[in-house]
Amino acid sequence: MSKVLFITGASSGIGAATARAAVDAGHKVALVARSEDKLNDLVTELGEDHAIALPCDVTDVSAQTTAFEAAATRFGQIDAVFANAGLGATGKGTEGGDIDNFRTMIDVNIFALTVTCKLAIAHLKQSKGHLLLTGSRAAHATLxxxxxxxxxxxxxxxxxxxxxxxxxxxxRVTNINPGMVDTPFFDEGKPDALRPEDVAGAVMYALGQPDRVVIPSLQIYPMR
Incomplete structure (x- = not known):
């Protein structure tokens, strides 16, 4: 059955890979990120019948609200929301970290995530849908x-x-927890890390479960 997925952080990495996997599976996608050019390129790749680009800074509540409304108007409903947008650290630990980076990480990884989830609820209650959040192996360890x-x-x-x-x-709510993923999140390649497509596969697996099944947390780690 075809579903409509709303994906934040969709312009590259895990978000873009998930969009590709979703369209390959016959679904439609609403793509949210700040990079309009990258989103438009992805829509061209996936096809305008299957995807819509919604340029948006997820920390802007009104912009996210408009994006949800546009997605619902275009596709009629929203069946799944993947709150995937996130930002990493520019320094190591608290002492070696940058205060401005702390603020931005908290704004994107926490505040914006809660906004996405709050705005998603009304749509997902109607569709009896699925809310997925990108967590991390970092939440299963002490760094x-x-x-x-x-x-x-x-x-x-x-x-x-x-x-x-x-x-x-x-x-349904699922927390997707990848280990290190070789994405633009890092400044250099990580050959032993997961690929974005690996995490996208985990998202599609969770989405594909029968309505009676929920996977609250799904860990996906590289072998090395």
Whole structure:
């Protein structure tokens, strides 16, 4: 059955790979990110019948609201929301970190994520849909002083709280927790890391479960 997926952080990496996997599976996608050029290129690749580009800074509440409205208007409904937008650290730990980077990470990885989830709920209650959040292996380990890791601990706990809130309303919640992924997130290649397509496969697996099944948390780590 064809579904409509709303994906943040969709212009590259995990988000773009998930969009490709979704369209390959017969679904339609609403693509949200700041990079309009990259989104438009992805729409051209996927086809305008299957994808819509919605340039948006996810920390801007009104912009996210407009993006959700545009997606619902274009496709009629929203069946799944993948809150995937995220930002990494520019320095190591708290002592070696940058304060401005702390603020931006918290704005994107926590505040913007909660906005995406809040705006998603009305649509997903109607469709009995699925809310997915990008967490991290960093939320299953202690990384000394890591503000980034702490933001992902927030995602882990928040996903569990959302499950408790939404389960009786027929909305599934899944926290996708990848280990290191070879994406533009890093300044240099990571040959032993996961590929974005690996994480996209985990997203599609969670989405493909019968309505009676929910996978609250899905870990996907590289072998080395």
């Amino acid at each position: 000394p002083g890591s503000v980034y890791g702490a933001t992902k601990w927030f995602v882990r706990g928040y996903a569990e709280n959302l499950h408790a809130e939404l389960a009786e309303q027929g909305v």
